[in-house]
Amino acid sequence: MEITTKVREFAQSVRTPFVLMDLDTVERNYKKLKSSIPGVRIFYAVKANSHLRVLKKLHELGSSFDVASRTEIEKLLSMGVPASNLSFGNTIKREEDIKFAKSVGVDLFAADAEMELEKIARNAPNAKVYLRIGMGGTDSDWPLSKKFGTNIDHVKDLVVYAKRLDLNPVGVSFHVGSQCYDKYSWKEALMKVADIFWFARLQGIRMNIINLGGGMPIKYVRDIPTVEEIGEVINESIEEFFNFMDRPVLFIEPGRSMVGDAGVLVSRVILRSTKDMKDWVYLDAGVFHGLMETIEDLRYELVVDGKENVVCKSFTLAGPTCDSVDVIYDEVDLPENITLGDIIYFLNAGAYTVDYNTKFNGIEGPYMCFIDEIDLREDVKITEMIGS
């Protein structure tokens, strides 16, 4: 999203921090993904940004949704999303949530362990399940390796076990790691899926759903493969590895790539100091207030309002809480004259920011705001700015 004069004026006049979103960008992202992979069905990963307006927009566009909890399911149902458009993709579900999901008509569940299949079989008999392969998460900023998914042989065992439990094993899922820079990760995963589908066939089990997961990157500071390029690798791999069967049904679960570049996080400098020869800048947002992903050193592009052409020097950038973990970057280049009251923009911060917000220390995190409503947001206007 562009930092226009209108955005700058708004940022100066309202309470910070906040995340400003542009739903037109979400729409463009949705359409681009849809056209890059023929026939793909999109399940937006709700956790990336669960604001009602974002979900409504995606519902209007025809999106389905990947959910992780009863609360997310209830929110979507109350918006009029049919249960058949929901996939319960969390591999670590509460038993009562499975029961609830089944009772409202959700029929698609993920698993990567025997015990999870048993929980599903008990509470959602005969449900459709897909099994999750583990991926290394190589060359991704937020690898999901180890915690999720399992090795191919184990997945094969799970397919057979699911059948024995009278579940309906319909497919395989994976997640290459969030913010993945290597388009060939999808190829590597699809090769494994083909191996499992072939094995299942030999057992008389016909699986045909491939859930391509999330992981598609957005532009922060490093160059990225485009959605079109990743789509090409996916399409070619499908042609190459699945010629022993009819074309599989493709699901995809984008989070970051749907909403990331549709938002900007806006924060203010509330303190600058020099200690032990190091210069510190403290903001009103930090690790506990929207910038959680920086703890794995995810690098946002930063813009300090009105100081774009000022010479930069290295600072430590930290958040406002009384916790030493609340350091955004140990070293980052900022304008040398940055000071109290300056507005700082974290570009492409529409994903995994507002939803990671805590009220730690009683400090309010970023609120959400939309570009088409900024003229109306009297509720967030600052009437007096102290000290500046």
Ligand SMILES: *Cc1c(COP(=O)(O)O)cnc(C)c1O
């Ligand atoms: C978080 C998540 C996603 C979205 O991942 P992105 O990297 O943000 O695209 C997709 N699927 C599952 C199961 C997830 O947990």
